[in-house]
Amino acid sequence: MDYERSSSPLAAVPPPTIAQQLAAKQREISIAEFFERNRQILGFDNPARSLLTTVKEAVDNSIDGAEEAGILPDVSVAISKESEERYKVVVADNGPGILRREIPNVFARLLYGSRFHANRQARGQQGIGISAAVLYANLTTARPARVTSKVEEEDAAHVLELVLDTQKNQPRVVSEDVALWDRPHGTSIELVLKARYQRGRQSPLEYLRGTAIVNPHAQIVLTEPDGTKVTFPRASAELPPLARETAPHPYGLELGELGYLLKSSKRPSLGEFLTKELQGVSPRAAKEVLERAGLPASTKPPSVLGPDQERLLESLRAVPLVAPRSEGLSPIGAMLIKRGLRNVLGELRPEFFAPPVSRPPKVRGGFPFMVEVGLVYGGGLPADQPIQLLRFANRVPLLFQQGACAITAAVGSMDWRRYGLDQKGGSGLPIGPMLLLVHVASTKIPFTSEAKEAIAEDPEIDREITLALQAAARHLRAHLSRKSRRDFASEKFAIIQKILPKLAEKTSALVGKPVPDLTPVVTKIMDVVNVETLLEPRASDVGGAVEVTNYTPRARVLELFLEVEPELAKLATFSPAPDGTEPELGRAWWTLPRLAPNARTRLTVTFPKRTEVEANDFDWYIAGVDEGRLLGADPLPGDWDVRLPRAVVEAAEAAAEEGAVPVADEGTEVDYDAAEASPQARDDD
Amino acid sequence: MPPKRARKPATTTDADAPKVRADALAPTVGLAGEIYRQLADGEIPRMRLPLRTKQNLSFQMREGVWKLGRSMGTRSARKLDGALMLLRTFYLVDFINEMARDAKTSTLRELYYISEGWDEGKFHSEDESNLLIEDLEVLCDRLREDFRLHPEENGASVIGDLTIKERNRKGVVKTINCRDDVGDGGYALPFNVEKEKIEFAGTNAKFVIAIECGGMVDRLAENGFDEQHDAILLHLKGQPARSTRRFLRRLSEELSLPVVVFTDGDPWSFRIFASVAYGAIKTAHLSSYLATPNAEFLGVTASDIENYELPSDKLSEQDVHALEAELTDPRFGTADWRSEIQLMLKNGKKAEQQSLAKYGLNYVTDHYLPEKLTEMGVL
The missing domain is CATH 3.30.565.10 (Histidine kinase-like ATPase, C-terminal domain)
Known part of the structure; x- marks a missing residue:
């Protein structure tokens, strides 16, 4: 890895006998x-x-x-x-x-x-x-x-x-x-x-x-x-926090490096050198190290030489030390990954920016590292080609040697089909309108070569990349399933909002009677509770409303739960105020007023001016209606440790009262228009 | 958008428009009543219709034609397509009732353009509007003429010793002999060929020969085949229009004339014959009115291609696919048809009727037709 060691052309000393012959040829190789x-x-x-x-x-x-x-x-x-x-x-x-x-x-x-x-x-x-x-x-x-x-x-x-x-x-x-x-x-x-x-x-x-x-x-x-002039404008006025310089950790220290540190140290004693110039060595550990190495604590660092240096390093490795700290890392951060991707890819109008994933720092061979992943899907990204993979090491794009890189290997070894993408045989780069950003930050990145074009495969780094990718992919899967439900729902909305009223108007006019109340039919066709968030920047704030509509044929008491990034939750003002909150988790909940069929209730939400928030940032959960009847929200997950919501109890009681509701056996009927459209039906003229 | 054609004058107001039954439109209002009831009762609006698919054809022994079977489909507002078709149905019903009030009629093509004003109900192709009209025929047990809708005249023509009385546009009854009183183009069929419009006033013909291509009709006429063999030539013009099929049915039924069908020798021509003789899938609800069960297939058959050594083309992929589809079509379920289709598949060849010209212009009238007709017992 180190430049001098790996490439010094004069390192090898020839055997003595031939040496004489070769001596004449020896000369310094020019730069x-x-x-x-x-x-x-x-x-x-x-x-x-x-x-x-x-x-x-x-x-x-x-x-x-x-x-x-x-x-x-x-x-x-x-x-x-x-x-x-x-x-x-x-x-x-x-x-x-x-x-x-x-x-x-x-x-x-x-x-x-x-x-x-x-x-x-x-x-x-x-x-x-x-x-x-x-x-x-x-x-x-x-x-x-x-x-x-x-x-x-x-x-x-x-x-x-x-x-x-x-x-x-x-x-x-x-x-x-x-x-x-x-x-x-x-x-x-x-x-x-x-x-x-x-x-x-x-x-x-x-x-x-x-x-x-x-x-x-x-x-x-x-x-x-x-x-041609291409401008990538600044999208953030904040400088990333500067990575702090940290003392080297003994786990990652090489002998030569230790020698250099000892030689240039101004510390009065070896004891102080160990605790102040190295990382993770407590006074007690220092004492143990020195005992093991058989060196007095008062030794002047530069006077530790040769075999003493070796014994010192061996002892450092033998004594349990505090793990390396991660202050030396400068991750991009979730917010900036999102901003950067939006800034550069905005013109492609991607339909989905997954919340970026930032894994906690881990340590590998004495050096901290961490993995970040950003995922963008849809819009103008090509759907029939392998995904675009953007690899970064310490914020530097890696453009060459994609095939030899640990990032590529980690992406390719995941089965993306489980997350809604095409992938030949379940390995290799998946196919789809997606862009993946993978950033590995470390004080020492194991590159495959001096050209720093690809990250060498390493089980610990691979594991972290895979975990980060899986987290991002889960967001993708959730998005795709929400999307397919939305498509399904938009069809239903077209029926109840555009077609049904006209059908009622036409048939009523033909029979000369008043237009009937369509609520029962509307709720039978929809049969969902819909949660819709409308949010936009306004003159004095960012705000809007959350509308919950009961498109089911029965009156319901519903309990609404919100989960949002805790920082955003702190900035939000709701009206009416939540019935309960858990600020550190970014959670809030409400018991909604009883909603008759086809009735709607709304909460207003406001954020301070210029807050970066959009409807997608809200995760809504509803209790009081089963999963298949939810749109724009999910059922309350079991791991929310809240009391059994009243809505759930009520829903259960109501269901028991009603008994088994006979379901129209339309499932067994043939859809006339689908049958007519089948190619075989059109054999004739 | 359908391709542009010469525009016809807008809806005609004419005392001699096709006669409409007094109660013709009552069932359409009945349909509206049923949907209204469903809406008022809080039921999701739906209609049940017999499926007009190949699988739902059933043979009516008594009439000798294929009609719609008992399989029903549901058109429900639960789905977007179904909801749209229901809405269109009532835009159509509304339009039909409006025409009745104003004593107007409309062509199918005009209807397609009328639907521009139907918002969501607008038809996306003329095909769609035609299918919906057929649905309405089935639902109301009426003909589209009852709904004051008619196709543009397609001019299928008749040549031969047949005298008809046609009540023309001006209400004058004209007596026309389809051999002596017409030009080389023959007598052009109007879209309405019912008794109130056309009556048969006599013929000396012994049979009717229905022909797929215009070129072959001309060949037979030029060679004097109609006079020589006392035949009525009817031009099918490819897949025949309803009026052509109806006219043929009347010739067969009212004049008791044998009918033979002479087409190309390919899978598509087999389907022309099937729709003439057995009834077409899309209009199976009208088979007892449009089909001619006595019609017989003359050729060109797969064995003709071999026996007469006709110049042939290789079956295309679509041809093979069409033949295979015919093997699952109940109308082609007879042993004769199955062996004919299988022979064509085996030989992999098709031929046009005009390929008979290989042996000279007179070959078809001097040799091929007399031989085939004799074999069939018509001559």
Whole structure:
């Protein structure tokens, strides 16, 4: 996983005898050669992909930089064609800017960065990305990178032209200038490189679209080579909480890393080092560790060397410690997933945005991780193709190696047919108008390769992804079943609202009698209790009503139950007020006035202005009528620990009084129009 | 939308419109009364109708035709389709009663356009309106003419020594001989061929030959087949209209003439014969009025294709499907028909009647027809 270890070409020492012969050939491999040999893992193996990688590295840096400085990111990407296979990329941001003295190292030196040793989640981590792009540009077009950066404290921007010295892995400043820049702070990098611009699945556009979805607080503008301008506007003015840097946890610590920490520690004693610079080590545990390792507590950390380091690490692993904390994670969060998906997919008018699923953080090998899933269904999404799967690792879209990714494997190993989608043989990507967003956040994501294109399969991560997918899929199934009931109901409503009144009017006129009261017929045709929520933003608030209509042939006392996200429940005002509530669960309930057949009652509901709430956010449950006679609500689940509702008792008593109601045996009758429409019936002329 | 056709003048006001029975519309109001009662009693409105499906055909031994059986279906307002058809029924009843008040009639096509004003009740195709009218015929035990609805004249024609008296538009009774008083097109049948409109005034013909295609009618006329063999030629024009079938029935019944049916040799032509001789599925409620049980199938038969070595086409997939469907059609349940259908399936060939021209223009009248008619005992 670690860049230095896995790819150091000089690690192997040849056996002594041959060594002599080989010694002559030994020489340091230049950075250029190293790059050439590792193009693939660095993401520069062909012109189209090199362009995407360049955009990705620059944009990741821009967003990371702005976020760290508490700035809402504004990133613009402009790609223009200079000649066949030669493109210019300009990525500019409104980040904090980079100090003059840091600019050369940040952009033109491999393995230089501020995040490598930080134990928190970040997009880039190893300090290879943007410098590799600069190197690639240097190598393919012999053109320097042009960096403009301005920090708030200075009046002018520094403009530097940089190349990476491939012999020494050192930046070389080709030219330098200062210039006025019409922004308080920010950074812009301009590169000319061998590239090919394309659209489609693995393109800069798709990468930026994905980035916009998971970063709704960022505004991203892309100008394509043909001049097309695509804007992903900011959909949220809130910055995601910055992942806190946490001390490394011993469970995930490697020997070399421990050595580095010990060497650079300023703590006066090893005891303090263990409790303050590592995570999860209590004073009591520290004592036990030191005893096991046979090291005195007062030892100065830098003086712990060689075998002592090894014993220390072994002891750390042997003693029970507090599990790693998850503050180092920066999940997107349910609200922002929803907002981001809406913002980018809104034009497709999807019929359903499932409530996003955010699994609680889990720990794997000393590093916390968590999984989030968003699901969008219907509308303009193609119905006859495999679903769109958007994979993200630490808020970065993964565009390549879909087939090799743990996310894809988890999606494919679920039987989606159980949730209402088509899936060939019950495995693989399901078919249907659906988009799935899966985000894995971790301070250390196990990628399959250095190019960070796919997450390696891991039983713990797989389990979490599967649980999150199942939760989202259950929402989908509920939506689809509600939809089919709604279709059924809309047919019934058409009958009772449009057709029946006209039929009554026509036949009454033909026989010359007054139009009869249609209530008994209406309730027989419908035979449901309907719950309908109408909610809309208004001048001073967000509000509307919940209407409960008794379309059954019998008067009923009903009990109405509501479940909504607790945060929303806190903001809601109902009239009449609920008869009971459980605020921490977001629950409220009412006993409704007795409803005669075809009668309706309504509750009004209001939220403060600009509350993000819609009818879909309410889950309604009704007691007092059986499941088959409910529309827009479900029967009260058994796990609601409320007293037996009066409505249930009344309904049971009423049913007992009525005895068995004879049901018209229409089930055995042949539907005339259906029979007439059968193809066999039309054999004739 | 049905394809555009030349527009006919709007509903005609004419003293000589088809005679309407005085009580013709009473049953329609009765239907409304029944639905009204259901609504007032809090019952979901419904109607029961005999199913007009292939499976519900039953053979009437006494009349020799296939009529509707006892299977009933229900049209209920519980379902959207049923509710719509019920509503349409009463828009239609309303319209019919209105026409009666104003002494008007309407073509089926005009009715289709009239329904534009029926909101939800609007017909989506002319097929739909025709089916509903047939439903109303069944429910009220009336003919669509009783409802003042008629098809556009389709001009099926007759050539031969048959004298008829037709009361024309102006109320004048004209005596017409269908051989001597008509042009090459023959006598064109009006849509109303009932006694009040057409009476038979004499014939010397010995049989009627009903023919599927116009080209074959012309061939027989040009070759003088009607005179040579004392035949009446009746052009069926594909699947024959009600008036054509009714006219044929009257020829057979009132003049006691044998009727033979001469069509192409393919599955669709078998169905033409079935609707002429046995009754059509959709109008099975009218079989005793429209079907000609004495009609016999002359050809082209599957064995003719072999025996006469006729130029043939391969059966298409739809042809095979149609033949297989016929094997489950009770009207084709006789041993003769079954072996005919199975032979066609086995040979996989079909032929047009005009393929007989392979042997020259006179072959059909000099050889094929005389041979077949002799075999059938007509000549």
